Amino acid sequence: xxxxxxxxxxxxxxxxxxxARLEHRPRQRTVVxxxxxxxxxxxxxxxxxxxxxxxxIFIGEEPHKPYNRTPLSKQLLARTGRLADxxxxxxRDLDATWRLGTRALGLDVERNRLLLARGEEVExxxxxxxxxxxxxxxxxxxLWSDHVWSLRDMADGRGLGRRLADGxxxxxxxxxxxxxxxxxxxxxxxxxxxxLVGRGNALMSAAVGSQVGGLMTRLHRRNRVGMKLGANPxxxxxxDSKTDRPKSGVGVSIWLDxxxxxxxxxxxxxxxxxxxxxxxxxxxxxxxxxVLTGPTTxxxxxxxxxxxxxxxxxxxxxxxxxxxxxxxxxxxxxxHWITASEHxxxxxxxxxxxxxxxxxxxxxxxxxxxxFGVRLQGVGRPGLADTxxxxxxxxxxxxxxxxxxxxxxxxxxxxxxxxxxLLEYTDLIGWPLDSxxxxxxxxxxxxxxxxx
Amino acid sequence: xTVVTTGSMPAVPPFDQTGPRLAPVPRQAPPSDPVSxxxxxxxxxxxxxxxxxxxxxxxxxxxxDVRPATLDTGPSPVHGLPAxxxxxxxxxxxxxxLPVPVTPTRPQLPxxxxxxxxxxxxxxxxxxxxxxxxxxxxxxxxxxxxGMRRRSDPAVVSVDNNRCHLYAICQQExxxxxxxxxxxxxxxxxxxxxxxxxxxxxxxxxxxxxxxxLGGDSTR
Numbered sequence: 068x069x070x071x072x073x074x075x076x077x078x079x080x081x082x083x084x085x086x087a088r089l090e091h092r093p094r095q096r097t098v099v100x101x102x103x104x105x106x107x108x109x110x111x112x113x114x115x116x117x118x119x120x121x122x123x124i125f126i127g128e129e130p131h132k133p134y135n136r137t138p139l140s141k142q143l144l145a146r147t148g149r150l151a152d153x154x155x156x157x158x159r160d161l162d163a164t165w166r167l168g169t170r171a172l173g174l175d176v177e178r179n180r181l182l183l184a185r186g187e188e189v190e191x192x193x194x195x196x197x198x199x200x201x202x203x204x205x206x207x208x209x210l211w212s213d214h215v216w217s218l219r220d221m222a223d224g225r226g227l228g229r230r231l232a233d234g235x236x237x238x239x240x241x242x243x244x245x246x247x248x249x250x251x252x253x254x255x256x257x258x259x260x261x262x263l264v265g266r267g268n269a270l271m272s273a274a275v276g277s278q279v280g281g282l283m284t285r286l287h288r289r290n291r292v293g294m295k296l297g298a299n300p301x302x303x304x305x306x307d308s309k310t311d312r313p314k315s316g317v318g319v320s321i322w323l324d325x326x327x328x329x330x331x332x333x334x335x336x337x338x339x340x341x342x343x344x345x346x347x348x349x350x351x352x353x354x355x356x357x358v359l360t361g362p363t364t365x366x367x368x369x370x371x372x373x374x375x376x377x378x379x380x381x382x383x384x385x386x387x388x389x390x391x392x393x394x395x396x397x398x399x400x401x402x403h404w405i406t407a408s409e410h411x412x413x414x415x416x417x418x419x420x421x422x423x424x425x426x427x428x429x430x431x432x433x434x435x436x437x438x439f440g441v442r443l444q445g446v447g448r449p450g451l452a453d454t455x456x457x458x459x460x461x462x463x464x465x466x467x468x469x470x471x472x473x474x475x476x477x478x479x480x481x482x483x484x485x486x487x488x489l490l491e492y493t494d495l496i497g498w499p500l501d502s503x504x505x506x507x508x509x510x511x512x513x514x515x516x517x518x519x
Numbered sequence: 520x521t522v523v524t525t526g527s528m529p530a531v532p533p534f535d536q537t538g539p540r541l542a543p544v545p546r547q548a549p550p551s552d553p554v555s556x557x558x559x560x561x562x563x564x565x566x567x568x569x570x571x572x573x574x575x576x577x578x579x580x581x582x583x584d585v586r587p588a589t590l591d592t593g594p595s596p597v598h599g600l601p602a603x604x605x606x607x608x609x610x611x612x613x614x615x616x617l618p619v620p621v622t623p624t625r626p627q628l629p630x631x632x633x634x635x636x637x638x639x640x641x642x643x644x645x646x647x648x649x650x651x652x653x654x655x656x657x658x659x660x661x662x663x664x665x666g667m668r669r670r671s672d673p674a675v676v677s678v679d680n681n682r683c684h685l686y687a688i689c690q691q692e693x694x695x696x697x698x699x700x701x702x703x704x705x706x707x708x709x710x711x712x713x714x715x716x717x718x719x720x721x722x723x724x725x726x727x728x729x730x731x732x733l734g735g736d737s738t739r
Binding site: 109135137152155156158404405408409433435437442444486487489490493 | 684685686687688690691699700701703720723724725727729732733
């Protein structure tokens with residue numbers, strides 16, 4: 068017998084064992100992340116941090132890997148930053164497959180398939196919906212024109228930047244939310260003339276209330292930003308239109324419903340955003356104003372009026388509408404950059420442990436904005452409040468902290484130029500303002516959360 | 520009783536002769552001396568001790584990172600507000616009934632000899648005339664003689680002073696490693712211990728200005 072040959076029965080046993088091991092090896096799991104934004108990126112990073120060794124596939128509509136959108140209206144438009152600043156740090160090897168420039172077209176919840184163009188289907192074991200939001204269209208605004216822009220992604224930012232570099236002097240900004248005000252501030256910083264058009268009576272009043280909004284309105288006025296508040300555009304005329312042209316030398320003319328007209332070289336439409344959920348129509352998920360999820364970020368499936376959580380689908384970021392149990396049980400969307408990062412991480416955790424074991428995602432929303440050198444910073448949901456009170460500082464000098472309460476319970480705080488002092492007020496959220504903090508259980512504090 | 524023998528029993532062969540004879544494995548001659556292992560000519564000198572690494576130089580206290588208190592708002596032609604001047608600690612008048620915590624809940628600056636933060640204000644104020652001239656570079660003798668761990672790890676955290684706008688998100692995420700002090704400056708631990716790196720990374724992720732850079736082995 069040769070020294071190199073095994074006995075045949077042992078060789079057969081070895082082959083059998085090897086085949087059995089191959090057959091019983093768990094299949095490699097696949098997580099598909101629809102949307103290559105910050106929430107999807109943080110979800111993938113958290114999956115790897117938790118030791119997920121399966122495949123991660125990104126389906127992104129933009130041709131770029133995830134980048135930081137927040138400088139688009141700030142540093143990039145003000146030309147104090149560079150395009151390289153949009154890079155986002157990742158502290159894990161993601162080892163992901165990037166299907167960029169690919170739009171998800173549909174979702175088959177029963178068969179766990181994501182539908183792409185040309186009939187392609189991607190099977191998943193877990194799906195993270197992080198398609199984010201898209202800029203809301205203002206009815207009648209000729210966004211096809213070279214003189215009218217919105218500002219949502221890098222292509223918008225570069226196009227608008229090129230258009231401004233062509234010698235635009237006067238810019239009309241439609242919308243007085245955070246983005247509109249930041250655009251106005253950035254452009255005034257470049258010495259351009261800006262006219263803000265908004266339907267509210269104060270800037271950013273939906274987000275920070277009319278009192279702080281009024282202070283910011285004064286700041287913008289002091290920096291000679293033209294204001295047309297309480298007005299809506301009703302008619303547009305652009306220089307490259309075939310039918311409706313403004314007088315010569317004017318890029319775009321906007322007639323408002325108060326009878327006035329704004330002539331500008333370029334108009335920027337920043338009237339908020341809508342969740343990108345059209346591709347989920349017919350999938351059975353609840354997509355009214357974003358993907359409805361439970362407190363654990365698991366998506367809600369509606370089957371003939373019966374609601375059920377889908378264990379294999381989570382939603383994160385601006386697109387998700389979920390009840391933040393820190394405030395109440397009403398599902399809402401949050402469009403803050405920091406919250407989107409945390410949301411992606413929580414969604415990855417929830418996907419790994421399932422809806423039964425996952426913890427509810429209860430972040431304190433945090434946001435910031437900088438306009439004319441004033442650092443506006445907020446925590447919580449000031450938009451939910453019924454009362455706004457000055458906590459400390461001086462509003463006249465634009466250095467203050469304001470506390471927002473709803474039915475006596477603190478729901479948020481906003482500071483200007485006082486970032487560090489805002490931290491103390493973060494701890495107040497969920498507690499009644501009037502009673503001493505240790506007198507009783509909080510209205511919606513940890514004890515109440517455990518009961519929920 | 521007689522012993523009946525029914526024939527001659529075959530002689531039981533010795534045990535080592537049963538069965539097929541195994542061919543003796545030709546045994547390699549063991550190396551007679553260590554020299555043969557390493558080839559001829561190279562004398563065996565035992566395990567190699569590397570003496571090539573230079574001694575770690577004593578670099579003194581930690582790299583110190585401070586940022587100026589005034590905001591660099593850039594050349595803005597329409598800038599209507601004055602930059603926030605460094606006026607030192609201010610007396611804050613509470614404008615409402617809101618209970619301001621009496622005891623500070625935030626981690627304060629550690630005791631002077633416990634960490635790298637001790638040198639920060641000294642270095643920053645060196646030559647500024649704000650305080651009695653304290654040497655900016657003053658190695659602590661106590662730290663060397665005592666049991667305090669001398670942290671000589673390389674700096675992995677750096678904050679871009681031009682970017683940082685003091686939103687203090689980093690302090691919320693990693694209060695042990697970042698501190699926006701009441702003087703309006705950010706103090707941070709340039710070489711945080713290993714168990715703090717997760718929160719430091721989260722602080723770098725969530726920094727609104729993306730001013731925190733982690734280098735070196737931060738991805739561990």
